[in-house]
Amino acid sequence: MTGNSSRVQAVQNIINRPPMPVKQPEPLSSLWASDVFTLGKMKESLPKEVFKSLKKTIEASEELDVSIADVVALAMKDWALSKGALYYAHVFYPLTNATAEKHDGFISVQSDGSVISEFSGKVLVQGEPDGSSFPNGGIRSTFEARGYTAWDVTSPAFIMTTDNGATLCIPTVFVSWTGEALDKKTPLLRANAALNKAAKRVLSILGHTDIAPVNSSCGAEQEYFLVDTNFVSQRPDLLLAGRTLFGAAAAKGQQFDDHYFGAIPERVQVYMQDVEDQLYRLGIPAKTRHNEVAPGQFEIAPFFESANVATDHQQLLMTVLKNTAKRHGLVCLLHEKPFKGINGSGKHVNWSVGNATQGNLLDPGSTPHSNSQFLLFCGAVIRGVHKYGPLLRAAIATASNDHRLGANEAPPAIMSIYLGSQLDNVFEQISQGKITGSLNAGVMDLGINTLPIFSKDAGDRNRTSPFAFTGNRFEFRAVGSGQSVAGPLVAMNTMLADSLNWVADALESKLKTGADLDTAILKTLKEVIDTHGAVVFGGNGYSAEWHKMAVEERGLANLRTAADALPVLKEPYVEELFNKLGVLSPVELASRFEIYAEQYILAIEVEAKLVVSMAKTGIYPAAIKYLSDLSVTLSSLKSNGIDLSNERLVHITALVTSMMETVSKLSSIISRHDFSSPEEHMQFCAKTIRPLMDEVRCFADALEGEIADELWPFPTYQEMLFIK
Numbered sequence: 267m268t269g270n271s272s273r274v275q276a277v278q279n280i281i282n283r284p285p286m287p288v289k290q291p292e293p294l295s296s297l298w299a300s301d302v303f304t305l306g307k308m309k310e311s312l313p314k315e316v317f318k319s320l321k322k323t324i325e326a327s328e329e330l331d332v333s334i335a336d337v338v339a340l341a342m343k344d345w346a347l348s349k350g351a352l353y354y355a356h357v358f359y360p361l362t363n364a365t366a367e368k369h370d371g372f373i374s375v376q377s378d379g380s381v382i383s384e385f386s387g388k389v390l391v392q393g394e395p396d397g398s399s400f401p402n403g404g405i406r407s408t409f410e411a412r413g414y415t416a417w418d419v420t421s422p423a424f425i426m427t428t429d430n431g432a433t434l435c436i437p438t439v440f441v442s443w444t445g446e447a448l449d450k451k452t453p454l455l456r457a458n459a460a461l462n463k464a465a466k467r468v469l470s471i472l473g474h475t476d477i478a479p480v481n482s483s484c485g486a487e488q489e490y491f492l493v494d495t496n497f498v499s500q501r502p503d504l505l506l507a508g509r510t511l512f513g514a515a516a517a518k519g520q521q522f523d524d525h526y527f528g529a530i531p532e533r534v535q536v537y538m539q540d541v542e543d544q545l546y547r548l549g550i551p552a553k554t555r556h557n558e559v560a561p562g563q564f565e566i567a568p569f570f571e572s573a574n575v576a577t578d579h580q581q582l583l584m585t586v587l588k589n590t591a592k593r594h595g596l597v598c599l600l601h602e603k604p605f606k607g608i609n610g611s612g613k614h615v616n617w618s619v620g621n622a623t624q625g626n627l628l629d630p631g632s633t634p635h636s637n638s639q640f641l642l643f644c645g646a647v648i649r650g651v652h653k654y655g656p657l658l659r660a661a662i663a664t665a666s667n668d669h670r671l672g673a674n675e676a677p678p679a680i681m682s683i684y685l686g687s688q689l690d691n692v693f694e695q696i697s698q699g700k701i702t703g704s705l706n707a708g709v710m711d712l713g714i715n716t717l718p719i720f721s722k723d724a725g726d727r728n729r730t731s732p733f734a735f736t737g738n739r740f741e742f743r744a745v746g747s748g749q750s751v752a753g754p755l756v757a758m759n760t761m762l763a764d765s766l767n768w769v770a771d772a773l774e775s776k777l778k779t780g781a782d783l784d785t786a787i788l789k790t791l792k793e794v795i796d797t798h799g800a801v802v803f804g805g806n807g808y809s810a811e812w813h814k815m816a817v818e819e820r821g822l823a824n825l826r827t828a829a830d831a832l833p834v835l836k837e838p839y840v841e842e843l844f845n846k847l848g849v850l851s852p853v854e855l856a857s858r859f860e861i862y863a864e865q866y867i868l869a870i871e872v873e874a875k876l877v878v879s880m881a882k883t884g885i886y887p888a889a890i891k892y893l894s895d896l897s898v899t900l901s902s903l904k905s906n907g908i909d910l911s912n913e914r915l916v917h918i919t920a921l922v923t924s925m926m927e928t929v930s931k932l933s934s935i936i937s938r939h940d941f942s943s944p945e946e947h948m949q950f951c952a953k954t955i956r957p958l959m960d961e962v963r964c965f966a967d968a969l970e971g972e973i974a975d976e977l978w979p980f981p982t983y984q985e986m987l988f989i990k
């Protein structure tokens with residue numbers, strides 16, 4: 267092994283690392299939700315009336331009776347103490363994709379100096395973290411810093427155990443003193459409520475009288491990379507930006523497709539089991555794990571849950587993935603594009619709507635053509651994605667996700683919808699004005715007696731579509747791996763609520779003029795597909811033809827970068843959508859634009875600074891050391907009569923010179939702040955700073971292929987991706 271001494275040391279450390287002990291997994295029955303204050307535990311510990319009231323709020327969204335808070339708090343505290351917790355925390359989700367928590371002790375000092383554990387209903391229900399340092403997009407100035415957290419009963423409290431102890435965690439919303447949402451949970455709860463109302467309208471027009479609360483569901487598949495800590499600690503880019511800003515491709519990448527679904531490396535499997543053990547204790551139903559396409563890349567997918575709980579669980583899952591990796595000497599990278607030239611990571615948000623009485627409202631059954639309820643809900647989704655596609659794009663717009671969207675590995679930035687052949691056909695019939703039947707899904711007969719004959723799905727999959735129907739749900743595939751799923755879910759639920767209200771209005775007006783229900787339904791569906799069918803696309807979303815056709819013939823937006831997409835949040839039709847459904851007020855929406863724009867700019871500034879410093883203090887010194895060694899060696903050889911060409915000397919000199927010239931250019935523009943608007947500043951980041959960063963990288967990566975390996979200062983792609 268060559269490599270500079272610290273890289274050699276890193277590899278030695280990894281080789282000599284004792285394996286993590288393999289824990290014998292406990293039976294699921296004793297693990298499952300053992301750290302969660304579940305309905306079952308509430309039932310055991312609360313008076314019957316109190317439990318009944320709480321259950322109604324949780325399951326039927328009935329108003330929370332605050333007078334029961336003291337009793338609940340007491341039971342919760344006793345349970346938490348029995349689990350060894352000395353502290354409790356209101357957990358909330360600020361507008362940063364992170365999770366925030368402020369810990370308070372149960373301790374209460376008495377007048378005689380003794381202490382007791384105390385936890386009242388008041389502190390369960392409401393907290394007041396100062397929180398003035400969280401981004402608020404101009405809603406609060408620092409002298410008006412009050413922010414409140416309020417208990418979200420619908421997401422269960424849990425114990426978070428770390429090596430440092432146990433804490434009772436209470437999921438909460440986070441709002442300003444003036445009542446504006448400062449978090450990601452508040453609009454999600456409001457969007458769920460709007461969806462519930464709109465869906466019930468449609469269901470009751472269809473003749474249902476017993477309609478349970480309608481909720482959205484979410485199952486998020488999470489992709490991530492694992493890299494050994496020994497390498498990450500030597501890569502300032504991975505440490506601070508979460509992705510490599512330099513690095514020549516290894517000779518082998520993912521071209522053999524030999525990592526995808528391959529045998530999971532032992533060290534990784536031990537890690538995964540450790541993660542799952544904790545997830546199960548937290549009541550998070552981890553279900554699927556496998557290797558992903560890129561070397562060093564993996565995926566975990568839990569079973570789906572109601573959107574609000576799934577969102578909280580998704581945040582927890584990201585925390586558990588990261589914290590557990592540390593214990594295993596690994597770093598879990600959730601960035602959308604940690605390594606150039608191999609696939610990045612996404613988060614597929616599987617999403618549906620349903621309730622306890624009518625079931626999954628996006629389940630077509632085996633004869634979708636005769637399932638008008640399904641068709642109306644599916645039609646509402648089609649209308650939503652067409653009308654609010656740019657909003658969906660904005661909901662996944664981050665500096666890091668820009669590297670994926672449109673890079674022929676992830677769905678394009680153009681929002682279209684994939685239905686599959688069976689539904690395509692049904693909607694085609696609707697457009698013709700007459701529904702006759704559903705294409706048969708058919709069976710798969712492999713012609714080998716010993717293999718079973720099985721039934722096929724009615725539609726294939728299409729991994730190039732950002733928004734694909736997958737049998738009984740939609741899968742929003744363009745979401746970033748490091749993102750909270752709350753934003754995308756808010757966008758999806760709000761657009762669907764709007765569309766369902768439109769459907770209800772359309773049906774009602776037709777019924778009023780004397781149409782029978784079937785005719786009203788068919789006419790409404792025809793209007794949907796005739797007006798919004800342009801968003802349905804079943805072909806190759808990666809192809810250049812689609813990109814041209816989508817924009818020029820179908821009028822769909824192609825918002826390539828977050829700088830192009832985020833301003834959609836300022837569009838009047840988006841403001842109206844959120845405002846009329848009570849999801850976000852204009853002030854709240856405007857503040858979100860400010861915050862996301864700022865985060866985009868800051869993310870690129872940090873990266874640009876890293877490019878400058880790594881190039882100047884790491885790559886340049888290594889390159890000139892090599893040049894100097896080389897020229898000394900060449901002249902000494904020459905004096906001994908061996909005359910080697912100095913071609914390489916010239917080539918490397920040219921690369922170093924060009925790299926440093928570009929570094930100077932980049933360095934001089936990073937801190938430009940004389941922009942008239944955040945939009946202009948974002949465009950400058952996207953169109954001027956980023957390309958210069960790429961240019962520096964080009965020269966640097968070429969240098970990596972030229973100079974002596976023992977001088978190269980940063981762990982290489984080969985090391986980071988293949989040594990574990």
Ligand code: ADP
Binds near residue numbers: 618
């Ligand atoms: P694939 O990789 O084949 O798309 P996975 O099994 O990895 O599928 O993940 C599918 C995800 O979709 C899981 O989280 C699953 O629980 C979720 N899912 C299934 N049905 C629904 C539904 N009705 N609503 C939301 N999510 C669902």
Ligand code: MG
Binds near residue numbers: 614
């Ligand atoms: Mg999937």
